[in-house]
Amino acid sequence: MTDFSAWLESTAVSKSLFGLSWLWPTCESLHFLGLCVLIGGAGLLDLRLMGFFRGVAIRDVKAFMPWAIAGFFTNLTTGVLFLIMQPHLYLSSVVWWCKIAFIGLAGLNAMFFETRLSKSALALAPDAEMPRSLQLVGALSLFSWFAVLYCGRMLPYLGTGN
């Protein structure tokens, strides 16, 4: 991984992107905005699945998901740019790999919801009691996204690899 990291950082793409002094702070601002949109939109659905906002149809809460997904892709794009510019900050950091693992967990959880539970969830009456499975999926999603945020923000301070 150190070889790959050193190679990536020596490429012309990495050097020229990192050479643009405005790019890093711009990506940081976008990364922060993206996380707010993602946690706002996805968090609303998570809370609904956990049983909050009873009486509101799940379909109407899901309407905010395209925004959350746009936030996710904003952060994926800016995140990949950080990685290309300074791979050594990330690839050798355990905390960064934890962050990636939590993104994976959130993604698998969302996929499980979409493929297995979404249909029955959408068919629920708006004031129905939330089944335990949906409550768990919602709580796991909310936890994962905040874990992603925690790992990302603590990255420079927790066991940095260099």
Next chain:
Amino acid sequence: MAFFRSLQDSDFTNWFLGSDSIWTYPTVLTLHTIGMAILVGASIVVHLRVLEVGRGFPIERLRALYKFIWAGFAINLASGVVLFITEAADRAVDPVFYIKLGSIFLALWLGVLVKRRLIDRADPPRATITTSRILSVSSLGLWTVAIVAGRLMAYLKK
């Protein structure tokens, strides 16, 4: 100014910034980011709904999101005061810091106006809906300014 200087040079600041523990500066900084996610995340949902995203979501149910907005704000006010103390003299003369504070308070105030005029009202007149949309767009813009200013402050650190 001497007061801000004394805060920035205090024993508290030296301990807070100089400590090797992750429970001082890194944790307070992370709390500031968690509070931001809750505060701005909930605000974005409120204002998107006012702008007709998720029309089926009953407007009056947005009221519950204001609890998250105020909880996030409380976390960030508390963590923000601590972070300010440690750089008080630098921030007191930093225009970007004032832009950040100004846009936060204005964005929050517009959010409160949207609640009072639209969300708390059973049958708002047409004109109120239009005004609320303008307030919501402005509030979203101000949150963007606040976040960009906050991020840029890290680059203006001495």
